[in-house]
Amino acid sequence: MKTAGKIIGALMSAEGKTNPYPIYREARELGPVTRIAPDWFLVSTFAEVREAMRSSAYLKNRYSNVDENQQAVRRAHRSIQLFDESVLLKDAPEHGRMRKVLGEAFTPGRIAAMAGKIQQVVDEVLDSLAERASAGEVVDFMEEFAIRVPLTVICDLMGVPWKDWSRFRPLAVDLNATLEMLIDDTQLATADAAAAELDEYFSALIECRRAAPQDDLVSVLLTAADGEDGQLDSRELLANLELLLVAGFETTTNLLGNALAVLFDHPEVHGGLLAGKYTYAQFTEEVLRYDAPVQHMIRSAGEPGIELAGVSIPVGAELVMLMGSANRDPLRFSDPDVFNPARPNNQSLSFGGGAHYCIAAGLARLEGVTAVSRLLARYPRITLAGTPVRADRHGLRGFRELPVTLGV
Numbered sequence: 001m002k003t004a005g006k007i008i009g010a011l012m013s014a015e016g017k018t019n020p021y022p023i024y025r026e027a028r029e030l031g032p033v034t035r036i037a038p039d040w041f042l043v044s045t046f047a048e049v050r051e052a053m054r055s056s057a058y059l060k061n062r063y064s065n066v067d068e069n070q071q072a073v074r075r076a077h078r079s080i081q082l083f084d085e086s087v088l089l090k091d092a093p094e095h096g097r098m099r100k101v102l103g104e105a106f107t108p109g110r111i112a113a114m115a116g117k118i119q120q121v122v123d124e125v126l127d128s129l130a131e132r133a134s135a136g137e138v139v140d141f142m143e144e145f146a147i148r149v150p151l152t153v154i155c156d157l158m159g160v161p162w163k164d165w166s167r168f169r170p171l172a173v174d175l176n177a178t179l180e181m182l183i184d185d186t187q188l189a190t191a192d193a194a195a196a197e198l199d200e201y202f203s204a205l206i207e208c209r210r211a212a213p214q215d216d217l218v219s220v221l222l223t224a225a226d227g228e229d230g231q232l233d234s235r236e237l238l239a240n241l242e243l244l245l246v247a248g249f250e251t252t253t254n255l256l257g258n259a260l261a262v263l264f265d266h267p268e269v270h271g272g273l274l275a276g277k278y279t280y281a282q283f284t285e286e287v288l289r290y291d292a293p294v295q296h297m298i299r300s301a302g303e304p305g306i307e308l309a310g311v312s313i314p315v316g317a318e319l320v321m322l323m324g325s326a327n328r329d330p331l332r333f334s335d336p337d338v339f340n341p342a343r344p345n346n347q348s349l350s351f352g353g354g355a356h357y358c359i360a361a362g363l364a365r366l367e368g369v370t371a372v373s374r375l376l377a378r379y380p381r382i383t384l385a386g387t388p389v390r391a392d393r394h395g396l397r398g399f400r401e402l403p404v405t406l407g408v
Helices: 004-012 014-018 021-030 046-054 068-075 078-085 094-103 108-113 115-128 130-134 141-146 148-158 162-179 185-211 217-226 234-265 267-274 280-290 361-378
Strands: 033-037 040-043 296-301 306-308 311-313 318-322 399-401 403-405
Touching: 004 014, 004 021, 004 033, 004 040, 033 311, 040 046, 046 296, 046 306, 046 318, 078 162, 078 185, 078 234, 094 217, 094 234, 108 115, 108 361, 115 130, 115 141, 115 148, 115 361, 141 148, 141 234, 141 399, 148 162, 148 217, 148 234, 148 361, 162 185, 162 234, 185 217, 185 234, 217 234, 234 267, 234 280, 234 361, 234 399, 267 280, 267 361, 280 361
Parallel strands: 040 318
Antiparallel strands: 033 040, 296 318, 306 311
């Protein structure tokens, strides 16, 4: 039996990043909450991960209790500082203030109104692949579809000029490394450089929108920053715009890649979708449960006297919450390792929970359903044409390469 510390080590290995699910099973066998180190705990089961997500006693700002020297180290790295200043790592009351502003762009009505635009984007990307499909060429699904669709959608929503869109994929990959459990000095330096480039780009774009507002998210958030009540300060404006960009497509990119891989592994599901046995909404929800684009979150205990599953959690202690494991918890889902789009009451923890539930979850679901349904309608014979390559990440789980032939 592994210890919790060895579980973390195994998850960070190449094998663990490729397939963490057997390791999660071992984590759950240790118990719902297990100690990794004196102030570091592993949470692996559905009920306990959900409880910690929903409780205000656990903080997203894990560094509120650290000393000034540690704070100074964090401020010295722009990639870390960027996320610290964004809604992602804020707690009440700052979190509520920021989320209220950002939420105006992601209301159910606004997302529903984007359906036509998303379908147009998907169809245009599929059209661009028609000649290569007819020639039987091998296409990297990640590069040619899974990245392009959500990146186009979020950049269009934000108002990023077309000519600049291609810059953001490598910057997002570099920056998002800071969201992993472990990051080395080389990765951190690369993330800092990416953050600096994004700062420069969005600072210039903000000034353009300040001079000439448009119907886009940059202009909406700029109004909130420049208004009399000052709902966002200048640094928060910059941080949240950059967060929305990198988070707004990276996770959906991974959702699309993971979804296609599921179809290759489960041809009966592929056939069931084409035959109408399952809806694309059911399929998308099961992908989110079965192979979530985000595998873990980390929070810290902000109050004394907290217990989780009978384990005392000291103030300041960190919880590594394994959503990927919780979504395979047999106490919550029957036959959790079976991919079943018809699964009843299929509510996973892949978008988080509580006050920090993903603000763009509705948009991600709409993109997933639209993209997969339009893809299979156009290319129902899409086939794996090589060895898929997983990205070297645990927290953000997806593929770096997924070679396919589209078929005609």
